Amino acid sequence: MSPSFLWGQETVSADERYRALEERIRSLESVVASLKTALEASGAAATPASAATEIAAAQAVSQAPESTAPALGGAGGMAKVLNPDIGVIGNFIGAAGRNPLAPVPALSLHESEFAFKAVVDPYARADFFVAIGAEGAEIEEGYLTFTALPGGFLGKVGRMRSNFGKFNPLHNHLLPWVDRPLISTNLLGGDEGIVDEGLHISRILPAPAGLFLEGSAELYQGNSGELFQSSRRSDVSSIYRLRSYKDLSESTNLEVAGSYARGHNDQNNWWSCYFDGTDTFAPDGSGVSGGQPGADGVSVAFPPCILARGYLSRDFHTQLTGFDATLHWKPLRRAIYHSFIARAEAVWSRRQEELGTQRAFGFYASADYQLARRWFTGARVDWAERARDAAMHDSAQSLVLTYWPSEFSQIRGQLRRTRYGEGTTANEVLFQFQFNIGAHGAHPF
Numbered sequence: 001m002s003p004s005f006l007w008g009q010e011t012v013s014a015d016e017r018y019r020a021l022e023e024r025i026r027s028l029e030s031v032v033a034s035l036k037t038a039l040e041a042s043g044a045a046a047t048p049a050s051a052a053t054e055i056a057a058a059q060a061v062s063q064a065p066e067s068t069a070p071a072l073g074g075a076g077g078m079a080k081v082l083n084p085d086i087g088v089i090g091n092f093i094g095a096a097g098r099n100p101l102a103p104v105p106a107l108s109l110h111e112s113e114f115a116f117k118a119v120v121d122p123y124a125r126a127d128f129f130v131a132i133g134a135e136g137a138e139i140e141e142g143y144l145t146f147t148a149l150p151g152g153f154l155g156k157v158g159r160m161r162s163n164f165g166k167f168n169p170l171h172n173h174l175l176p177w178v179d180r181p182l183i184s185t186n187l188l189g190g191d192e193g194i195v196d197e198g199l200h201i202s203r204i205l206p207a208p209a210g211l212f213l214e215g216s217a218e219l220y221q222g223n224s225g226e227l228f229q230s231s232r233r234s235d236v237s238s239i240y241r242l243r244s245y246k247d248l249s250e251s252t253n254l255e256v257a258g259s260y261a262r263g264h265n266d267q268n269n270w271w272s273c274y275f276d277g278t279d280t281f282a283p284d285g286s287g288v289s290g291g292q293p294g295a296d297g298v299s300v301a302f303p304p305c306i307l308a309r310g311y312l313s314r315d316f317h318t319q320l321t322g323f324d325a326t327l328h329w330k331p332l333r334r335a336i337y338h339s340f341i342a343r344a345e346a347v348w349s350r351r352q353e354e355l356g357t358q359r360a361f362g363f364y365a366s367a368d369y370q371l372a373r374r375w376f377t378g379a380r381v382d383w384a385e386r387a388r389d390a391a392m393h394d395s396a397q398s399l400v401l402t403y404w405p406s407e408f409s410q411i412r413g414q415l416r417r418t419r420y421g422e423g424t425t426a427n428e429v430l431f432q433f434q435f436n437i438g439a440h441g442a443h444p445f
Contacts, residue, residue: 084118085439089173097428101420123148156200163216163241164259166324166345168193178414178430182384183362187349189227196220212245228263237263251331259322267316316352339370349387360385376402392421410434
């Protein structure tokens, strides 16, 4: 084939394409014309005028001088960058009835919690929670979370609620009851539970299909209420937890977990020093150089005693083993109207003391059902021996009714009957008003 023949073919092909495009353009023009006619017939002819008006307004705004009004905090992008998300949660509690062993005020703003949360950088997040109550202000939690550690680990450092059990990590306003279960008071060192300063590391572990498995380990300073107390730098406490989660159906899931904690107890402060028998001292502490009487009138306080001659030092530990299970039912099609959660948790305590080891056990079981969109009801059963005297135990039963006007407020009533080891029975009605302003994060169930 000659080049002239090929050139002729390309010219013909280009002319055909141009003609096809012209026909296509004419077809589109006719479609646009018909649409324009239809719009004018339906009364939308003012649209171009409105668009023109909007364009003119935008041009006027762009040409107007910049406002000289001062920038208010939180209104601009830079303010968001420099300030954390702030929230305040109020927890107002009232009580009626008689409880001579564990009385609470008739009316009180039990706690106000200030929450500050922010992303530090692409690798870390900071959370601070300051609780203000009748006894003053304290940092309930303040920790830094490292979200991008190598190997898929997640780390925390700071002051934290320990990851022991189901309810211990929860703040008061997240509990499904007005009070905390008896195992918190009797076995975990008080209403505040295990809170300390230290390190946390966790990781999602390999597991069979459909099973979520997470393990965590924590190392703390060793001071947590009446449960753990350290007298030396080496008296740290450790806590471990293994948690599994599985969806049983599209509406039901089950969480089962086990926890273990170990640390020095307060016996190290009062009973770790003994004389070798050659020394004598009076019950009031006299006769000991620099000595002071202990709480029982016989023991000697730790600081002066450790300087005395001939003492014998021992370590006394408390070990906790916990098991908890949570069953959650929330039908997808009726999730905002009906749901059900059942919880059960058991704790075994092994506390070493000079006169022997105290082995105590406690548990609670609860069930909560959502009656309607804003109404919830529930019940809880408590039974717990006392860590310092396992021969004594307390028990309680509670009925709870909760009304949620919205996710930012809550009204709750709890009828509680408590039978103490001393033989005293307390019947009380507790009621609670909670409110939240500002940023509000998601809650665990």
